[in-house]
Amino acid sequence: MQTDNIEDVVDAAELEAKTADWKLSPEREAMIDDLQSRYPTKKSTLLPVLWAIQEQEGWISREWMAYAARRCDAALSHVLGVVSFYTMYHRKPVGKYHVQVCRNISCHIRGAPKIIAAVEEKLGLQNGGVSSCGKWSLEHVECLAGCSWAPVMQINRTLHENLGPDEALKILGELE
Amino acid sequence: MTKVLFEHRGKKGVDTFEGWEAVGGFEALKRALKMKPEEVIEEVKTSGLRGRGGAGFPAGVKWGFVPKNTGKPIYLCINADESEPGTCKDRVLMEELPFMCLEGALIAAYAIGAKLAFWYIRGEFDLSERVMSRAVEVLREKGVIGKDVFGSGWDIDLVVHRGAGAYICGEETGLISSVEGDKGQPKIKPPFPAVEGAFRCPTIVNNVETLAAVPWIINKGGLAYAALGTEKSKGTKLFSVSGAVAKPGVYEVEMGYPMHDLIMNECGGPQFGKTLKAIIPGGSSVPVLPAKIAMEMNLDYESVQAAGSLLGSGGVIVIDESQSMPELLAILGRFYAHESCGQCTPCREGTGWGSRLLDRVAEGEGKDQDMPTLERIARFMTGTTICFLASSMAMPIQSFFKHFRHEFEALLPVTTEAKGD
Ligand SMILES: Cc1cc2nc3c(=O)[nH]c(=O)nc-3n(C[C@H](O)[C@H](O)[C@H](O)COP(=O)(O)O)c2cc1C
Ligand code: SF4
Ligand code: FES
Numbered sequence: 001m002q003t004d005n006i007e008d009v010v011d012a013a014e015l016e017a018k019t020a021d022w023k024l025s026p027e028r029e030a031m032i033d034d035l036q037s038r039y040p041t042k043k044s045t046l047l048p049v050l051w052a053i054q055e056q057e058g059w060i061s062r063e064w065m066a067y068a069a070r071r072c073d074a075a076l077s078h079v080l081g082v083v084s085f086y087t088m089y090h091r092k093p094v095g096k097y098h099v100q101v102c103r104n105i106s107c108h109i110r111g112a113p114k115i116i117a118a119v120e121e122k123l124g125l126q127n128g129g130v131s132s133c134g135k136w137s138l139e140h141v142e143c144l145a146g147c148s149w150a151p152v153m154q155i156n157r158t159l160h161e162n163l164g165p166d167e168a169l170k171i172l173g174e175l176e
Numbered sequence: 177m178t179k180v181l182f183e184h185r186g187k188k189g190v191d192t193f194e195g196w197e198a199v200g201g202f203e204a205l206k207r208a209l210k211m212k213p214e215e216v217i218e219e220v221k222t223s224g225l226r227g228r229g230g231a232g233f234p235a236g237v238k239w240g241f242v243p244k245n246t247g248k249p250i251y252l253c254i255n256a257d258e259s260e261p262g263t264c265k266d267r268v269l270m271e272e273l274p275f276m277c278l279e280g281a282l283i284a285a286y287a288i289g290a291k292l293a294f295w296y297i298r299g300e301f302d303l304s305e306r307v308m309s310r311a312v313e314v315l316r317e318k319g320v321i322g323k324d325v326f327g328s329g330w331d332i333d334l335v336v337h338r339g340a341g342a343y344i345c346g347e348e349t350g351l352i353s354s355v356e357g358d359k360g361q362p363k364i365k366p367p368f369p370a371v372e373g374a375f376r377c378p379t380i381v382n383n384v385e386t387l388a389a390v391p392w393i394i395n396k397g398g399l400a401y402a403a404l405g406t407e408k409s410k411g412t413k414l415f416s417v418s419g420a421v422a423k424p425g426v427y428e429v430e431m432g433y434p435m436h437d438l439i440m441n442e443c444g445g446p447q448f449g450k451t452l453k454a455i456i457p458g459g460s461s462v463p464v465l466p467a468k469i470a471m472e473m474n475l476d477y478e479s480v481q482a483a484g485s486l487l488g489s490g491g492v493i494v495i496d497e498s499q500s501m502p503e504l505l506a507i508l509g510r511f512y513a514h515e516s517c518g519q520c521t522p523c524r525e526g527t528g529w530g531s532r533l534l535d536r537v538a539e540g541e542g543k544d545q546d547m548p549t550l551e552r553i554a555r556f557m558t559g560t561t562i563c564f565l566a567s568s569m570a571m572p573i574q575s576f577f578k579h580f581r582h583e584f585e586a587l588l589p590v591t592t593e594a595k596g597d
Contacts, residue, residue, distance in 0.1 A: 041356075086342050106262055106418035109418070109419040145264040145266075147261065148417060154300065154302075157302035158302060
């Protein structure tokens, strides 16, 4: 469960008006049309619609939430609730490289604390941090189902397995 | 040892449509489509196949719960959420044998009368998701997903539905909420999903590994499957072994295989000749056992239970002497606190406050009443909530305290008097 600080009051009507003619890329719109012909209800395509937004934009702004609400026949408040429930939807921009290091039990036993320390030092970031240049963000995550190849870290969607601190630093170095 | 799931693992091209066909793939589906749905269910009942997602419920029996002729659509959800710490078996099945997994799912869909199936895959999965999505596309091109499959007159559609980072979506009713486009919050049972699930229609949720065994069962017969394993735990099971062993990995063994052999043979023994301290045999939610007890038990539902734990998902987490048990328990506490969906007070507060107490104990800043408080929290969060996530934190607390109390006490101030609740 994520908790949300609602720092700004959302005016749904204003957001709806502002985004009334927003569209994703034609391929993404076509993909959503296809899914909506298969799924029993429009609302049930909300997760794939949110993924499509995040893949295009990198994160999900209030405006895009209003778009998703319209596209899925759902209330904006519902979309806001869903986006904040799932940890992988970003409500603010993350780095170009979003580094997720597993901190759970199997990785811990195989040396995750050393990986986390090395990565934190290298990037100069703590859990949840985004670098000022916008290139890096760091998150300590729960089990990534890579336990038998622990310790693991995932950068954007690529999983890196059987890491030692040196390997982890090398992988980051290659992205610089 | 007979392999059911890994019979064809590693064969060249077996992850392609043609490769899967070359090893006899889709024969089971074709055979099933010539049978009556009830006959398919009967065959799976005969096999004794039990759910591999954790609860171990007989698959054929569950399929039989779907009410007939309600006029409502029926849905199949394939549970590929795989988020239980220590568990990484479904990933291997999907990445290496995607068409076997899909064939099993299609047979199940036919047996229960579903026209639409959701392949619910956790959002973090990258390769598995790409492989599965591509495999689904191929099956659509080949007409194996679509109208009139293999000329049988049966229609089916299947979509890959990607989660977005929430352990609780692995719980079957949380998964259903997520498929419906909601927060992945579990729902009160009954009604059970088989009667009223997704979109308030009959829905069967099965784990990937459960369904992956179905083609073999249809090909070789339920009796052949039932001949494997033990009397009550039939067939084979995947164990994903992690932690302090030389060769962690995912291994298929017959039910009833000795833990000792799994660790010493398949996994090459302890890593760097370390001494083992403890083993969690079925994913992070089940009770931990001292290594000595765990190494003497066999890997079937009944034996593991008799030894004081549960077979769960088959995620075997091996812990050596160098690890601090309070630290490991604090890690699990943080996990459950992070993943509680927040609906039930005993779970939301119990995981939250429990985790804070576990953290401070592990950091050596605990107070003398912290252990009794944690025991009380664990008791109050067991059986008082909508789903089992709360109990999944209680079981580790209780078992870590039971077997490794001295490690916790060593970190706490000396207690002057024993106080009751
Ligand atoms: C908190 C929680 C998490 C769960 N996570 C998973 C999971 O990741 N994968 C899974 O297959 N089952 C998971 N389950 C079990 C499912 O609720 C359900 O029993 C299972 O998918 C049924 O399939 P099966 O009968 O084939 O095992 C979880 C249960 C609970 C209580
Ligand atoms: S037990 Fe916990 S995770 Fe399960 S429904 Fe209740 S609050 Fe949510
Ligand atoms: S504990 Fe790190 S991947 Fe499972």
